[in-house]
Amino acid sequence: MVAFDNNWKTPLGVYEKAIEELRNARTELQETQNNFLVTVQTLQTEIQTLKSQLRETQEKLETSEQITTETKSYLSQATDEIENLKAMLNEPQANTQIIQELAEIKAQISQLQTHIQQPEQQPILQSLSNLQLQLSQLTDELTLISHASGMDYRNLQQLLSAQNWQDADKETYSLMLKISEREDKGWLDDGEIRKIPRYDLHIINQLWVKYSGGKFGFSIQKQIFQDHKQFTARCGWIENIATNELIKYEDYNFTLDAHRGHLPSTPRIVGLGFKNSKEITHRLNIFYSRY
Numbered sequence: 001m002v003a004f005d006n007n008w009k010t011p012l013g014v015y016e017k018a019i020e021e022l023r024n025a026r027t028e029l030q031e032t033q034n035n036f037l038v039t040v041q042t043l044q045t046e047i048q049t050l051k052s053q054l055r056e057t058q059e060k061l062e063t064s065e066q067i068t069t070e071t072k073s074y075l076s077q078a079t080d081e082i083e084n085l086k087a088m089l090n091e092p093q094a095n096t097q098i099i100q101e102l103a104e105i106k107a108q109i110s111q112l113q114t115h116i117q118q119p120e121q122q123p124i125l126q127s128l129s130n131l132q133l134q135l136s137q138l139t140d141e142l143t144l145i146s147h148a149s150g151m152d153y154r155n156l157q158q159l160l161s162a163q164n165w166q167d168a169d170k171e172t173y174s175l176m177l178k179i180s181e182r183e184d185k186g187w188l189d190d191g192e193i194r195k196i197p198r199y200d201l202h203i204i205n206q207l208w209v210k211y212s213g214g215k216f217g218f219s220i221q222k223q224i225f226q227d228h229k230q231f232t233a234r235c236g237w238i239e240n241i242a243t244n245e246l247i248k249y250e251d252y253n254f255t256l257d258a259h260r261g262h263l264p265s266t267p268r269i270v271g272l273g274f275k276n277s278k279e280i281t282h283r284l285n286i287f288y289s290r291y
Contacts (some may be wrong), residue, residue, distance in 0.1 A: 041062065148197035149179050153207065160211035165263060166254035172204055172264045187271025193286050201291050208264060215256060216263040222288040224261045232280060235261040246272060 048141070144153040156175065159168035177183045179200055180192040188196070201218060208217035225231045232238045232246065236259030239247040249268055270283045 006019045034232070037047060135174075139189060144203065146197065146203060148199040151175055151179055151200060153203050153248065156204070157207055163211065163256075165212075165256075166252075167173050168208075169252075169254065169264050172208075173269055175204070176200075176269055185271075188269060188287075189271065190283070190286055193270060193283070193290060196290055204264070211261070212256065215258075215260055217261075218264070218288070218291045221261040222291055225284060226289055231284070232267070235259050237262070237267055246280075 045132055047158060144157055145151070146153070153175070156168060156171045159171055167234060174183075176188065176196065177186070179196060180188055182188055182192055205218040209219060214220065221235060224234050228234045229242075230238075232244065233241055236253060237246050239245050239251070246267055252265055253262060264286065266279070270287050272283055
């Protein structure tokens with residue numbers, strides 16, 4: 001037993017002990033090498049991922065810089081273009097062309113806005129939004145100046161937006177007399193009704209329909225005129241149904257509680273005072289055929 005315990009002290013025992021230690025060292029070295037290879041592979045994968053992310057970031061930055069540069073250039077050009085278009089506002093015949101150009105500019109701005117995503121581009125995005133607002137305001141202004149007659153409907157728009165129905169009605173009456181150069185007569189005869197530019201009637205109607213929520217306007221009156229025999233009664237213009245006597249202007253209802261189609265006061269525009277029913281139908285038929 002003692003001889004066995006002391007065996008490692010013999011030359012053979014020392015040799016076997018050394019071999020065993022070498023084997024253990026070799027195993028540990030192999031495990032270390034394997035772990036190192038795994039670590040290297042992991043690092044290589046992470047490095048490749050980082051390189052890929054870096055390339056994507058660089059591409060985004062390059063694209064962002066390009067968009068920023070192009071957008072700034074476009075903003076400058078668009079601003080100059082708007083100033084040029086504003087200078088043409090006093091030329092009614094050019095309105096249609098200007099409106100088309102404004103629509104094209106607005107479409108291009110909308111397309112640019114979809115590419116503005118980086119936080120540092122927010123000032124540019126705000127500039128584009130401001131430019132869009134200017135374009136919308138300019139478009140509204142242009143659509144309220146008739147290229148057919150040169151008449152300016154901006155005051156009518158302001159009155160209607162404020163729901164000042166009576167002053168808006170008076171403005172409508174005044175504008176239509178001016179278009180026809182009938183201010184001295186105070187109403188439109190058959191011939192003048194036939195000469196009214198359809199474009200102007202369209203502007204006036206659109207404003208009335210828009211701000212009354214579809215309750216007032218020439219197109220609303222025309223619908224009632226086509227669908228009902230008692231047209232003037234439906235619009236609230238009749239004082240006495242038995243005699244078809246129309247109400248006086250001061251008795252009109254200048255509120256949204258009025259009959260549908262009550263305004264504008266078309267009978268006043270076309271000179272229908274206390275007329276018989278046949279003349280009322282005849283004159284209004286001419287008028288609504290223009291719309």
